[in-house]
Amino acid sequence: MKKFNIAITGLGGQGIITAGTILKNAVLDSVMEDVSGSERRGGAQREGYVEAFVKYIFYDSIAELQNPRKNMHSPMIASGDADVLISLEPLETLRAASYVNKNSVIIFNTNPHIPISVRMGKNKYPELDDILESLYGITDNVFYYDFNKLSLENFGSIISCNVISLGVLFAKTNIPVSKNVIENILLKGSKAKDNLRAFNIGLNL
Amino acid sequence: MANLFVDGKYGDRGIVLGNEAIARGALEAGIGYASMYPGTPASEIIIALDKNKKNIKNLYTEFSLNEHISLHGAIGASWTGIRSLCAMKNVGLNVASEPAHFLAYTGVKAGLVLAIGSDPGAPSSSNEQDDRWYSLHTYMPIIEPSNIQEAKDFTKKAFDISEQFSFGIILMAPSRLCHNAGILNFGDCSDRDLISGNFKRDPENYLNLFNLAVKNHKKYLERNELLKKYVYNSELNMIIDAQISSTKSSRIGFISSGIIYSHLIEALNFINADNYKILKLGITFPLSEELINKFLDNLDEVVIVEEAEGFLEFQIKKIAFEIGYHGKIHGKNVFKAYGELTIDDVINGVAGFLGKAAPEYFTAAVNKSEILSDKTPQRMGTFCVGCPHRGTIYSILKASGYSNTDSKDRDVIIAGDIGCYTLGLLPPYNAMDWLTCMNSGLSIGQAISIADKSKKIIALVGDSTFYHSGIPVLMNAIQNNSNILYIILDNSWTAMTGHQKTPSTKTDIDGTPIPNSVNLKDLLKSLGVSYIKTVDPNSVKRFSVIIKEALTEKGLKVIIAKRECILQEERRKKIKNIKSKTENSPEMFYELQKERCVKCNECFVELACPAIQSAKENGINNGKEYYFIDPVSCVKCGVCYEVCPNSAIRKVEFNLHPVINSALNPESQLSFLGNK
Ligand code: SF4
Numbered sequence: 001m002k003k004f005n006i007a008i009t010g011l012g013g014q015g016i017i018t019a020g021t022i023l024k025n026a027v028l029d030s031v032m033e034d035v036s037g038s039e040r041r042g043g044a045q046r047e048g049y050v051e052a053f054v055k056y057i058f059y060d061s062i063a064e065l066q067n068p069r070k071n072m073h074s075p076m077i078a079s080g081d082a083d084v085l086i087s088l089e090p091l092e093t094l095r096a097a098s099y100v101n102k103n104s105v106i107i108f109n110t111n112p113h114i115p116i117s118v119r120m121g122k123n124k125y126p127e128l129d130d131i132l133e134s135l136y137g138i139t140d141n142v143f144y145y146d147f148n149k150l151s152l153e154n155f156g157s158i159i160s161c162n163v164i165s166l167g168v169l170f171a172k173t174n175i176p177v178s179k180n181v182i183e184n185i186l187l188k189g190s191k192a193k194d195n196l197r198a199f200n201i202g203l204n205l
Numbered sequence: 206m207a208n209l210f211v212d213g214k215y216g217d218r219g220i221v222l223g224n225e226a227i228a229r230g231a232l233e234a235g236i237g238y239a240s241m242y243p244g245t246p247a248s249e250i251i252i253a254l255d256k257n258k259k260n261i262k263n264l265y266t267e268f269s270l271n272e273h274i275s276l277h278g279a280i281g282a283s284w285t286g287i288r289s290l291c292a293m294k295n296v297g298l299n300v301a302s303e304p305a306h307f308l309a310y311t312g313v314k315a316g317l318v319l320a321i322g323s324d325p326g327a328p329s330s331s332n333e334q335d336d337r338w339y340s341l342h343t344y345m346p347i348i349e350p351s352n353i354q355e356a357k358d359f360t361k362k363a364f365d366i367s368e369q370f371s372f373g374i375i376l377m378a379p380s381r382l383c384h385n386a387g388i389l390n391f392g393d394c395s396d397r398d399l400i401s402g403n404f405k406r407d408p409e410n411y412l413n414l415f416n417l418a419v420k421n422h423k424k425y426l427e428r429n430e431l432l433k434k435y436v437y438n439s440e441l442n443m444i445i446d447a448q449i450s451s452t453k454s455s456r457i458g459f460i461s462s463g464i465i466y467s468h469l470i471e472a473l474n475f476i477n478a479d480n481y482k483i484l485k486l487g488i489t490f491p492l493s494e495e496l497i498n499k500f501l502d503n504l505d506e507v508v509i510v511e512e513a514e515g516f517l518e519f520q521i522k523k524i525a526f527e528i529g530y531h532g533k534i535h536g537k538n539v540f541k542a543y544g545e546l547t548i549d550d551v552i553n554g555v556a557g558f559l560g561k562a563a564p565e566y567f568t569a570a571v572n573k574s575e576i577l578s579d580k581t582p583q584r585m586g587t588f589c590v591g592c593p594h595r596g597t598i599y600s601i602l603k604a605s606g607y608s609n610t611d612s613k614d615r616d617v618i619i620a621g622d623i624g625c626y627t628l629g630l631l632p633p634y635n636a637m638d639w640l641t642c643m644n645s646g647l648s649i650g651q652a653i654s655i656a657d658k659s660k661k662i663i664a665l666v667g668d669s670t671f672y673h674s675g676i677p678v679l680m681n682a683i684q685n686n687s688n689i690l691y692i693i694l695d696n697s698w699t700a701m702t703g704h705q706k707t708p709s710t711k712t713d714i715d716g717t718p719i720p721n722s723v724n725l726k727d728l729l730k731s732l733g734v735s736y737i738k739t740v741d742p743n744s745v746k747r748f749s750v751i752i753k754e755a756l757t758e759k760g761l762k763v764i765i766a767k768r769e770c771i772l773q774e775e776r777r778k779k780i781k782n783i784k785s786k787t788e789n790s791p792e793m794f795y796e797l798q799k800e801r802c803v804k805c806n807e808c809f810v811e812l813a814c815p816a817i818q819s820a821k822e823n824g825i826n827n828g829k830e831y832y833f834i835d836p837v838s839c840v841k842c843g844v845c846y847e848v849c850p851n852s853a854i855r856k857v858e859f860n861l862h863p864v865i866n867s868a869l870n871p872e873s874q875l876s877f878l879g880n881k
């Protein structure tokens with residue numbers, strides 16, 4: 001059995017769950033492929049953290065697929081067990097860093113969104129350099145971009161950050177899914193043209 | 206693309222949410238009635254059916270006023286021979302516990318399934334209660350699916366079991382299943398043309414009083430015994446035998462159910478311990494003594510892996526005692542009884558128990574996360590940009606003379622309640638003094654107004670919560686002339702759970718008028734409230750003056766803070782004019798002029814609209830900090846404009862969208878990207 005775990009984190013409204021669903025749709029064509037993974041929205045409406053897990057499972061044999069000791073998968077990702085962490089907010093990258101290990105890839109958005117406690121002066125928002133230092137302390141494979149700026153410049157809004165980050169996922173990791181499959185999913189969805197363009201922007205970063 | 210949820214048939218596959226899988230299972234089972242009072246994490250179960258009902262023949266859906274009504278509705282439908290699905294969140298069963306306690310007495314005619322979304326870790330609830338314990342006295346059988354496929358298959362099966370044994374069946378789904386999306390293999394739906402109800406008198410079962418109740422009590426205990434025999438043979442339970450016998454590992458077994466079972470299987474693989482005997486319980490009430498006996502046979506020790514207080518452990522220990530089992534039974538001595546039981550908890554618990562090491566990368570990550578969490582300020586939810594509740598909470602704090610500094614004792618007590626406005630209890634507002642269950646605000650408040658006359662009391666309630674069970678509380682307060690200011694935050698929708706209509710919602714999102722909607726003000730008048738004022742919560746200055754005045758009056762005062770939920774208002778706008786955006790007409794924006802702003806924090810901290818943000822002058826981390834309004838997220842509610850004491854916020858007109866403006870011209874005043 002091969003597995004590939006992706007954790008996506010960020011804030012409400014950033015399209016975290018949509019990104020997860022796009023990825024999950026990639027395994028519908030083969031019975032030998034499976035996917036699990038839950039979403040969690042913290043603290044209700046806006047500003048709260050949101051995370052989505054995508055866990056790909058590729059069975060080696062029909063026997064394995066039918067083996068009850070092998071064919072059941074937790075919807076959560078254990079500490080250190082994510083192959084990739086995508087985060088659309090720097091602070092949330094730090095919070096989710098427990099999902100990754102020294103071989104994992106981290107892709108994150110450098111555009112900060114200040115939490116209320118920092119607004120109130122009770123906490124300090126960590127400097128980007130500190131965040132990077134912490135992340136490089138775990139893995140060398142860290143890629144970061146200002147997705148907000150890229151989305152804004154290309155689409156006049158920040159709603160494409162999530163799909164751009166998916167492009168980066170395919171450019172910088174060995175995700176065992178063909179990028180054509182994702183392009184086909186985007187093609188069938190709403191705003192297909194924008195999404196395909198956003199995906200390609202990510203691919204070329 | 207075809208709508209799989211409605212048209213899917215055997216052989217189709219799709220990525221489906223846990224809640225949708227439950228709804229689809231019910232559809233395949235041929236339900237004709239579906240009801241709920243919305244509640245996270247269960248809401249999408251009925252939403253999935255409701256939004257598709259135009260395309261589903263013979264299906265009635267209802268967002269009832271509360272869970273008590275909603276379960277009663279499902280019972281009524283079942284009595285006419287129509288299969289019915291009722292859904293609610295965990296605490297909903299407290300409200301529906303009365304009908305739940307009668308269901309075994311009366312039994313069902315057509316299958317009835319009660320799907321309950323539990324919320325371990327309470328990300329969306331005010332407690333973590335495990336509703337399974339109710340079944341020790343309601344005798345409602347409990348089914349627990351472990352993944353998306355089982356969520357559908359077990360729901361479908363539950364209807365058959367319900368009919369066969371005449372019990373309403375509980376389908377338990379924690380938020381990790383409700384909000385898990387995975388592959389679903391569809392089945393066929395039964396013929397919907399055949400659905401039609403026919404109520405037949407059945408006094409023996411439906412009438413319960415004196416000896417009739419006793420007779421039905423006896424009958425359901427007998428049915429429960431029959432059900433246990435079924436449970437013994439049911440394929441919903443599964444024993445996985447150890448592959449190699451007579452080793453030490455073959456003397457240890459694990460029992461689990463639901464999502465936690467999926468954690469268990471993964472945890473055992475994680476630590477390469479895949480040779481233990483396992484009992485997967487798909488039916489967790491009633492348990493079959495015979496099945497437990499068969500499993501415990503030749504085991505020295507068994508570990509029960511479950512969330513919360515240990516419902517399975519309680520039952521299994523009782524059975525073990527009765528059958529004279531001499532081995533050890535572990536459960537809550539290994540796993541915590543509070544909070545969500547995560548995959549990490551299960552890995553740690555199982556590895557610790559077996560004396561095996563978790564992989565190095567796992568322990569390294571756990572250790573790392575402890576160090577990192579010190580560096581990571583918490584992030585909590587807050588009101589949406591432009592949310593009218595922000596205006597209400599802000600006005601209350603201003604009127605009662607409190608800044609949002611942490612709570613000391615105050616002269617004005619603010620009672621919270623359940624709904625989006627609950628977020629007012631979080632920083633920066635810290636505006637609430639208690640929060641428990643639906644309508645606890647006014648209920649507890651009216652007693653405090655009698656017991657502590659030195660304080661003034663404001664009780665908050667949302668429109669949906671008010672209609673849920675607030676009217677009796679209000680009548681009680683009226684009759685006893687409680688000295689309270691009751692603020693009804695009327696945003697026209699049950700917003701928190703995805704905008705279901707409330708009894709006073711007048712127009713649907715697409716503009717269709719909703720018939721028979723209640724006029725809240727008339728209702729209050731007819732109940733005998735003499736002090737009623739209606740205010741726009743976004744007119745914060747006016748609102749705080751009115752609150753101040755009301756607090757000086759004696760007796761019961763009601764203020765209706767009336768403004769539609771901003772998300773709905775925005776959606777409505779979008780539906781109405783998708784065009785005009787590209788036209789070259791100038792558009793108005795609010796702008797925070799950084800040279801006038803003295804950073805008094807009235808807008809940034811006290812009001813704390815998330816669209817007002819801060820940045821450093823020379824990039825992310827360099828230079829002087831300044832505040833700005835992010836024109837992308839600002840919805841132009843104008844509240845910050847009203848509260849700024851220094852006239853630093855002004856209206857400006859632009860031809861081009863300022864975002865595009867600033868992206869094209871980084872020198873622009875409105876550039877908020879903070880990039881080097
Ligand atoms: S006008 Fe002010 S308070 Fe209203 S949404 Fe915009 S920034 Fe926020």
Ligand code: SF4
Binds near residue numbers: 801832851854
């Ligand atoms: S209220 Fe006015 S002066 Fe105070 S921080 Fe906001 S914009 Fe600046």
